[in-house]
Amino acid sequence: MSDSNTTDFTNPSTFILMGIPGLEVTHVWISIPFCSMYTIAILGNFTILFIVKTELSLHGPMNYFLCMLAVTDLVLCTCTIPKTLSIFWFNSREVEFSACLIQMFFIHCFFAMESGIFVAMAFDRYVAICDPLRHSAILTNPVVANIGLAVVLRGCMLVLPCPLLARQLPYCKTNIIPHTCCEHIAVVKLACADIHINIYYGIFMAILVISLDVFFIAVSYIQILRAIFRLRTKDARLKTFGTCGSHLCAILAFYIPGLFSVLTYRIGHNVALHFHVLFMNVCLLVPPMLNPIIFGVNTKQIWDRLLRLSTHKGT
Template sequence: MQETPFCLRVGHLLPYSMSDSKKNNFTNPSTFILLGIPGLEAAHVWISIPFFTMYAIAILGNFTILFILKTEPSLHVSMSYFLCILAISNLVRSMSIVPKMLSIFWFNSREINFTACLTQMYFVHCFLVMESETLVAMALDRYVAICHPLRHSTILTNSVVAKIGLAVVLCGLMLIMPYPLLARQRPYCRTNIISELYCAHIAVVKLVCADTCVSSCYSLFVLFCVMVLDVIFIVVSYIQILRAISRLPTKDARLKTLGTCGSHRCASLAFYIPALFSSLMYWFGQNVAIYFHILIVNICLLLSPMLNPIIYGVRTRQIRDRLLWLFTHKGT
């Protein structure tokens, strides 16, 4: 059997054969089957415990952050507006993945409608991009606050912050829009079984029996934007921040100023390190046991939604004080 040429072979995107493409070709399957974690089906209930715990912390933590930001007037500043976008991104991403994941673990509910699968894929990837762009916006805020402290309020006015926030949201919405559009137009002739816990873009593209060059190249383009361009912008911002801090007269002043970036540094590491590891696993982890691959990728996906409210709750004094006030005055 002679295989047709293909323009890109990366990770799991394998060539298809022409004879196979003529068999069982259906443009839009009615449903996909999510296998969960193949090989560990007997342990699904036990595996669900850490995932449910991470989900509960993410939901409770991010809703608490949003409540505090809304009710505390001293937090109505540019950084807090970006933190709102970050918390909403974490909430939507978690709620897009985990309920279906838990239904697989607890009720063996593996079927997902074709349209629902593409919708889940869009929301997951869209809010991943949105979180990355929000971290870039926060890096810009820290740069202005430290390198131009006297002009911070005049540079980052409410109007400018609103425009940056709108750009962050539109970037996520528009950059990922080709994912479901391309996936809907492709013919599926191999199988409708996805060896995942959710409808990841690469997992869906694997089922396509037509040329996947455009989808693969665009996926790499999105990965480049998020994991390269955004990281470069954040790194350059911190280089300028460190240069400004090094010119401060005392060690205490330098440490105090650097401490104002602590939450953002931790949030950036909590997002980009798991995202990089997860991307490498998808593209180059074909020799890794599938159950280990799925476990690690999904844990990485839920880390930042769980850790971000903890990071900002512990390291931001106003949020920490407001949270303590809510607990101490609960009974009064």
């Protein structure tokens, strides 16, 4: 391994993941909150899937989108965190070149898919509040399935050029990636060729996904707020707004850290590398951990079903 790190080579068969550069001595301590958040994310999202599947009253558009979000969260954190923990605990740093590109695709594809699901959930809330009488007629099961398929296809089509472009690059500097995972920019920076097209496409993809999706979500919620303020009583306004509270919290938990990570990694040249890596891992862990908690607590049917299951097991 040492030879491959010090001599020139072209297109290495394996890359070496450093972990969090500069914080190697604290990897074991950092793994404790990482492992805890990952465990909560796995248990929480599987719980959401189980409850929605077994409770017939929850079989509706909003909860179908919630299941899509849970599956996306499970894949998003599972494609990175187990390898990160293996680096922290077992010093297992090697990753095959093809596996690295696959991980790159999964990270960015499922990030884009999660963003698309939030747009779909905002549209569902818009129809439910602004046109409640036609909600069941507009968001039928086939329509929900088609929206889910469109979200998947959009994510795949937008992200696929990233690993394909990265695969064409010659890598003859080093095979050491200063990261815990095969993030797009972290990988292509190792190439001994012009990577401007890779950088520009990465920025274009991030801006396209985030800006368009945030725009559509904002438009939906502006219409929702207008409908809420037209309600006659304060109690009705608070109750209606409460149905959107969990969605807004999940949106903020996803987009604010994600946007900050994208901007600092590409234009924040004065930000320490270990902060970039640490913060990106947090971005991949916090939304999958918080989403089932936010929706489980704020969705009455899910919370009631969870309480019934807990009570039944207790007796």
